[in-house]
Amino acid sequence: MTDDDVLLARIGDARFVLLGEASHGTHEFYSERAHLTQRLIREKGFDAVAVEADWPDAYRVHRYVSGMGVDQDAEEALRGFARFPTWMWRNADVLDFVGWLRDENERREAHANRVGFYGLDLYSLYASIAEVLRYLEKADPNAAARARARYACFDHYGGDPQVYAYAAGRDVSASCEREAVLQLLELQARALELAQSDTELFYAEQNARLVKNAEEYYRHMMRGRVSTWNLRDRHMMDTLRELDRYLGKSMQGKKPRIVVWAHNSHLGDARATEMGRRGEWNVGQLAREAYPGETFHVGFSTYEGTVTAASDWDAPAERKRVRPGLRGSYEEVFHLTGLPRFLLVRGGERDALWQGPRLQRAIGVVYRPDAERWSHYFQTDLASQFDAVLHIDRTRAVEPLERTAMWHGGEAPETYPFAV
Known part of the structure; x- marks a missing residue:
């Protein structure tokens, strides 16, 4: 069985599948989420994709994939994402997924059965x-x-x-x-x-x-x-709840099923992290509380490679080298298995690997390798945060639709393969 097969079986009848990412700029995280989401839509009848993006920008994409907009192609539909960080949604992987979603919706006969694309952020x-x-x-x-x-x-x-x-x-x-x-x-x-x-x-x-x-x-x-x-996370959860209610009105008793894309730090249960200990909550926690037994949370992890990120807020996108995981972190423990990729699920044979607490890395739109311990690591119990985690040991930077000189000239390991 593939990782997707295992996840689909474990997801079962869950109505909300929350797919995280350990950074906002890693190709494999976007690609894996897209592939799993495609199968959830086709094989399990999921109705919508809700992402960590602003509502009006994502709704422009929704209009395009639903056949209601004026944009001529997927690239044009994504032009609403003009605010920093543009690469988070204007990248090659999202472009491919939006094109797929438009084609998928055109295959469907009934307008009411078309899959929507929505933003949760504020x-x-x-x-x-x-x-x-x-x-x-x-x-x-x-x-x-x-x-x-x-x-x-x-x-x-x-x-x-x-x-x-x-x-x-x-x-x-x-x-x-x-x-x-x-x-x-x-x-x-x-x-x-x-x-x-x-x-x-x-x-x-x-x-x-x-x-x-x-x-x-x-x-x-x-x-x-x-x-x-x-x-912010309360708003994202409220938007998800309102979207669930709205979609349910036209489904004649059927409850909507929604895939959520956002960072691990938003979708893993905050109660299993140092965030929770300092009084923070997140979408992952709020979703489990609002929809008990109806959510399934998937995290992602990597040990090293490259990432698209900025050095400061509102700075240009760069292709940066991701440092090897810190000693004692989940990333290092996973790397020491010698496996290029593997899936962890509760009750699996590798349960001991993701028992906490340990340090877990989180790279957002800003990555500061020189201050990595204090800027990008926090204590978590990974097995309580998520229902499953996919680790890909070596990953590469997501490709922005607008590649700046700084991105082309960014740090890339000399022998790293960039072929798609």
């Missing part, structure tokens, strides 16, 4: 404001005027969420909280009045919810990491 404050206004200008010009007056509160900050974070975090009178809440409540009331499934209204309502939650997120940014981390 960074798109101003883009989501624009999308709420766009919807209302078509649906109800009077409501659009009220929304424009409310959202004008945010105009004082020049379209920069960081400026808003600084101002609202220091002075509560600068907050646009009331305006964001009122606008969400009005859209929710509109949805209740219609009492029917309206795709564009649902899209607008989710954008209004994002504005409300993003306002809170940026307002708390000055107060410390735990608060903003919890707000």
Whole structure:
């Protein structure tokens, strides 16, 4: 049996399959998630893919794969991902998957059976404001005027969420909280009045919810990491829950099945990590609590290779060398097996390998090898975090659709194979 075969058998009837990644820039993680997701869609009838991306950008892809958009191809549909880090979704592996999903949906006869693509994240404050206004200008010009007056509160900050974070975090009178809440409540009331499934209204309502939650997120940014981390993951979980409810309305009693793509740190249960001990929760924990017995969590791991990442926030993408796993870490323990790749599942023959606590590496969009221990490792019990973990000992950087000179000139081991 292949790793996918084993995972499909273990997933069983789970409605939510959470597929992680140990970095935001590793080809194998994207590729493996895509292949497993394709099988979940075709063989187990999964209905949607929800990813760690902003709602309006991902919804542009949703329109394309559903045959509703104006984009001519997958590359054009991905152009909404223009904010740092662009390579996280504008890369060769996502491009291939989006193209596959469009083809898969075209094979299906009923529009209602088409698989959707949605974003869970909350960074798109101003883009989501624009999308709420766009919807209302078509649906109800009077409501659009009220929304424009409310959202004008945010105009004082020049379209920069960081400026808003600084101002609202220091002075509560600068907050646009009331305006964001009122606008969400009005859209929710509109949805209740219609009492029917309206795709564009649902899209607008989710954008209004994002504005409300993003306002809170940026307002708390000055107060410390735990608060903003919890707000962000709570928003992602709320979006997943709302998506589940919305999709279920048109399924005549059938419950939706959703694949989630995000970083290991979001999808492994926070209660099994030092994150949890310092008061943080995440989507993995919240999903297990909200849908007991209906979730299956898969983590990914690598020992060395290359990764696409930046040296600082908002800096150019580079192809960086991933250092060998630290002594005593899960990565080193897995490497010492001598196996190029293997799958760990609960109750398997290698159970002892992933019992914790041990150090586990997490590379986001920024990778700082010189400060790796403090920037990229944290204590976890891997077997409690996930239901399964796929380790690939040597991996390579995901290929951005826009390859900068710094990416081409990045650190690559002299003998590393780059053939696809």
